[in-house]
Amino acid sequence: MNNKEKGTIRLFVYRKKNSKVIVGVCLDFGIIVTGNDCEIVKKDLMRATRGYLAVVRQEKLNDALLNNQADEECYSIYQKVLKSEQQVARQEKPSYSGLSVFDIQFLAINNLCHA
Secondary structure (H helix, E strand, O other), X not given: OOOOOOOEEEEEEEEEOOOOOEEEEEOXXXXXXXXXXXXXXXXXXXXXXXXXXXXXXXXXXXXXXXXXXXOHHHHHHHHHHHHHHHHHHOOOOOOOOOEEEEEEEEEEHHHXXXX
């Protein structure tokens, strides 16, 4: 469980094959950003994630807000991405090839700027 001082935030950026839209997701805060430029999507996702955490800290809001799951589709895609990444690491053929994955990050809450 995440709280204002510690926890892990899961972020990933991907594009579905045959789509021009790049999607950035923060699974733990339920944040989704989209765009056509990977670097801009990454920056916007990080900015939104930091801002969300800053507001929760500043306003002393309930820690439950730091454990909002993104929708089921995003969580399902994330699970498939992780499985494929593990298969690649073991030099196996990935079982899910419907995505282009640009970034996967696990960030410690205590490493993000305090508001």
